[in-house]
Amino acid sequence: MFNRILIANRGEIASRIIAGAQEMGIETVAIYSEVDEESVHVHAADYSYPLGNPIPSESYLNMDKIIAIALESKSEAIHPGYGFLSENAEFAKRVQEAGLIWIGPNPKAIHAVGDKIQAKKSMKAAKIPVIPGYHGGSKNKKFLKQKAKEIGYPLLIKATAGGGGRGMRIVNSEHEFSAAYESARREAKNAFGKGDVFLEKYFTHIRHIEFQILGDHFGNIIHLNERECSIQRRHQKIIEETPSTALDDDLRNKMGEVAIAAAKAVNYTNAGSVEFVLDDTNNKFYFLEINARLQVEHAITEAVTGIDLVRWQIKIAAGQELQVQQEDIVSRGHSLEFRIYAENPEKQFLPTSGKIRTVQVPVGVNIRNDLGISTTGGEISTFYDPMIAKLIVHAETRDDAIQKMKWALRNYAALGIPTNITFLREVLNHPDFVSGNTHTDFVTEHYHKWKNGKTETPFQVLLAAALFEVMEPFMSSNTNGETASILNTIDPHSPWQKIGTWGRESLDVLSDRVSGTIGKGKAAIKKIIPVRSDDIKSSFIRDLDPHSPWKKIGAWEHNKKSSRKY
Amino acid sequence: MSEIFNFDDGSNRFEVRLRRDEQNGYFVIIKDHEDNEREITVTAKVLGSGQFQFTLDNVIYKCSVAKDGDLRFIHLDGADYEIRRVTELEEEDFEETEDEGSLSSPMPGRIVKILVKEGDEVKKGEDLLVVEAMKMENKIVSPFEGSITEIFYSEGDQIEANVPLMEIQPSEISEES
Numbered sequence A: 001m002f003n004r005i006l007i008a009n010r011g012e013i014a015s016r017i018i019a020g021a022q023e024m025g026i027e028t029v030a031i032y033s034e035v036d037e038e039s040v041h042v043h044a045a046d047y048s049y050p051l052g053n054p055i056p057s058e059s060y061l062n063m064d065k066i067i068a069i070a071l072e073s074k075s076e077a078i079h080p081g082y083g084f085l086s087e088n089a090e091f092a093k094r095v096q097e098a099g100l101i102w103i104g105p106n107p108k109a110i111h112a113v114g115d116k117i118q119a120k121k122s123m124k125a126a127k128i129p130v131i132p133g134y135h136g137g138s139k140n141k142k143f144l145k146q147k148a149k150e151i152g153y154p155l156l157i158k159a160t161a162g163g164g165g166r167g168m169r170i171v172n173s174e175h176e177f178s179a180a181y182e183s184a185r186r187e188a189k190n191a192f193g194k195g196d197v198f199l200e201k202y203f204t205h206i207r208h209i210e211f212q213i214l215g216d217h218f219g220n221i222i223h224l225n226e227r228e229c230s231i232q233r234r235h236q237k238i239i240e241e242t243p244s245t246a247l248d249d250d251l252r253n254k255m256g257e258v259a260i261a262a263a264k265a266v267n268y269t270n271a272g273s274v275e276f277v278l279d280d281t282n283n284k285f286y287f288l289e290i291n292a293r294l295q296v297e298h299a300i301t302e303a304v305t306g307i308d309l310v311r312w313q314i315k316i317a318a319g320q321e322l323q324v325q326q327e328d329i330v331s332r333g334h335s336l337e338f339r340i341y342a343e344n345p346e347k348q349f350l351p352t353s354g355k356i357r358t359v360q361v362p363v364g365v366n367i368r369n370d371l372g373i374s375t376t377g378g379e380i381s382t383f384y385d386p387m388i389a390k391l392i393v394h395a396e397t398r399d400d401a402i403q404k405m406k407w408a409l410r411n412y413a414a415l416g417i418p419t420n421i422t423f424l425r426e427v428l429n430h431p432d433f434v435s436g437n438t439h440t441d442f443v444t445e446h447y448h449k450w451k452n453g454k455t456e457t458p459f460q461v462l463l464a465a466a467l468f469e470v471m472e473p474f475m476s477s478n479t480n481g482e483t484a485s486i487l488n489t490i491d492p493h494s495p496w497q498k499i500g501t502w503g504r505e506s507l508d509v510l511s512d513r514v515s516g517t518i519g520k521g522k523a524a525i526k527k528i529i530p531v532r533s534d535d536i537k538s539s540f541i542r543d544l545d546p547h548s549p550w551k552k553i554g555a556w557e558h559n560k561k562s563s564r565k566y
Numbered sequence B: 001m002s003e004i005f006n007f008d009d010g011s012n013r014f015e016v017r018l019r020r021d022e023q024n025g026y027f028v029i030i031k032d033h034e035d036n037e038r039e040i041t042v043t044a045k046v047l048g049s050g051q052f053q054f055t056l057d058n059v060i061y062k063c064s065v066a067k068d069g070d071l072r073f074i075h076l077d078g079a080d081y082e083i084r085r086v087t088e089l090e091e092e093d094f095e096e097t098e099d100e101g102s103l104s105s106p107m108p109g110r111i112v113k114i115l116v117k118e119g120d121e122v123k124k125g126e127d128l129l130v131v132e133a134m135k136m137e138n139k140i141v142s143p144f145e146g147s148i149t150e151i152f153y154s155e156g157d158q159i160e161a162n163v164p165l166m167e168i169q170p171s172e173i174s175e176e177s
Helices: A011-023 A040-044 A063-072 A089-097 A107-114 A116-125 A141-151 A174-192 A249-265 A298-305 A309-317 A398-410 A421-428 A442-446 A459-474 A495-499 A502-511 A533-543 A549-563 B088-092 B172-176
Strands: A004-007 A027-033 A047-052 A077-079 A155-163 A166-171 A197-201 A207-215 A221-233 A236-242 A270-279 A284-291 A334-341 A354-356 A358-360 A367-371 A378-380 A387-395 A413-415 A515-518 A525-528 B002-008 B013-020 B025-031 B037-048 B051-056 B059-068 B071-076 B079-086 B102-104 B109-114 B127-133 B136-141 B146-151 B164-170
Touching (some): A004 A063, A027 A063, A077 A309, A107 A284, A116 A249, A116 A284, A141 A174, A141 A197, A174 A197, A174 B127, A174 B136, A207 A284, A207 A309, A221 A249, A221 A442, A249 A270, A298 A309, A298 A334, A298 A367, A298 A387, A334 A398, A354 B059, A398 A421, A413 B059, A413 B071, A421 B079, A459 B025, A459 B037, A459 B079
Antiparallel strands (some): A207 A221, A221 A236, A270 A284, A334 A387, A358 A413, A367 A387, A515 A525, B002 B013, B013 B025, B025 B037, B051 B059, B102 B164, B109 B127
16 A cells, blocks of 8 residues: 555545545645645645646646656655546656556546547447537538538537536537637637537436446446436536436446446546436436546445545555445435535626635534635635535435435535525525436526525624624634734633634744755746644644643644554 | 614615623614614624624524625525625715726636627627636626727736726617616
8 A cells, every 4th residue: 555645636625535545544745836825635634745836737737746746755646636637648647657656547548538539439339329429520610510400409519628518518509600619619728728629419408427437457347326417507517416316226227337338448447437418208328428537526426335435546546456346336325415616606607716704514414524625714716616615415315315405504604705505505495406307407497597585684684793793803713813802801810821822823833834946947846845744733832832731732743643554 | 882883785774783781691773774673682602713693582593704894794594694884984975986887807817808899889798708717718798788988908818806897888778777
């Protein structure tokens, strides 16, 4: 097993992978761009290295920098998370060429599924049903327009190298074609470096079903049942659940077998998802694509199967054989994931940015919070994805899961900028959602031009606002230094008076890093000598009042270190 | 001694008078824009940063508040609210000075394409420019019918949220909207 791995990502997914690796006794290396210096994943890791410039191409997409840091930090493997370089076959290959292990599908498989046109051809050859379309690779607009006519409208223009709804346009009629084509090409070129697109029949009333797969390097490949991800806006998922209300055991087994066949067709290894569209009027399904990465929504599969996908990703990469077999996979109960985004549902779900001042998450039985920012708040920057957090619940039945999610969302507060939380609360009450009648057009059909329906401000809100004004000085807060005069107002003999400085001390120590450079010329990166979290704590203890009771916690350090050995 | 706070919820103004009782109690008078008054006796307790609870007629309300300048984001009883604290100074010169004819960016990002030029006549809903934010292209459309008098940016420019992007002279038909 690895001693140390680097996580080439940020936010919630980096934190999740860091926790998973640390559980296994593996040390973790975080990387961060300038704007992420105080991000959750940096504090969660054992080591941290700066990437500098926050622009993605200069930070989380910069292969040279990331590989240099992996080598410098003596990491043995790289986990890419999702997004960024996770499905970049060239990066995977370069990681391997640098003598490191890539925690993900083999580069050949990434390449085979990454080129959507090539992937469809491989699937066709393996007799897997694909959506009718044109995948010929022509760049001739006139010709493509002709092909579009043959396929029939509405249709989808999609980036060959696309994902996450980028470089994708729905075309409802012929006269919209040209503009949509140009715009899709441009967006694809900016996001993926390649402007190539293909055409596909667009189904307006279908379900999006994906199967989680896991494959090892011994030829074993299993699926971990489906996730339904039909509820989307801007072609990106916001709500996922498993099991799907549209699948019975027969259909599940059939689709699962096809998913495995699809993965085998490209010699897939490690974790991935085989995506299908399902027409639930006739139970016909078509292969859409394979996502060669851990998915955002992997947690709901973990909830119902009890299988830790990140743990298996790491084990498989380390050369272990899958110990779970297909017949071992049993889903229990029902799991839902709601994604909390910094966005404005009243304005076509446009991303918002700015400072989140406070995050309070619901805590309870079978409720999981994967957070991209600290509970004391943080900045949602325009450089990266505006997802704030994922809220995952698990219960015995779908109705119970909905009830639990309702409670959880009511008790969720992410305050400071517009979010989709109120919108999500409403979706939970929609009769079509409650009855499981969910399709990819759910949001556009039911929530076109949605407005927050609040009419009058309850008097309790005004009361709360006024109480906040008078009580604020007594609330300790670690944002903006608008802190906490509570310490000055309490009993001068209180022992708490002594620890007044600890928040600030620890921060000073954190930023007190030594600078240098790695590499030369263009590839040179600013290096900050990493500070072990242990060092931070010990120096912070050193700097404290010699009479402080905190001095006594030295032994805790010792325990923490020795626990790493297991 | 009582303290007075004024709030605006976007459609109405409210005045809240608050006087501290003994212990953790407060006597509160909330007055709405029609001068309807409500008197409340309440107890309150700090729970943490931005978090507190108050008890009103034996009902416990747990509440979170965050502030950004004069904005107050309030989470109460399973719902979120956004209101603005109004200081008395502002109240005197309350007149809104909104730039009617200018079009502002709804989000920060980069201008990918400008689809109109100065002097163009545009219809309501017509595409004006394409802004890329968070790697997604977003079309910005004309809020009314009019003619473009000035464009403040060019393609490739990085823009902040809520900055004017172009000046549109509304045509007379749409004036009433």
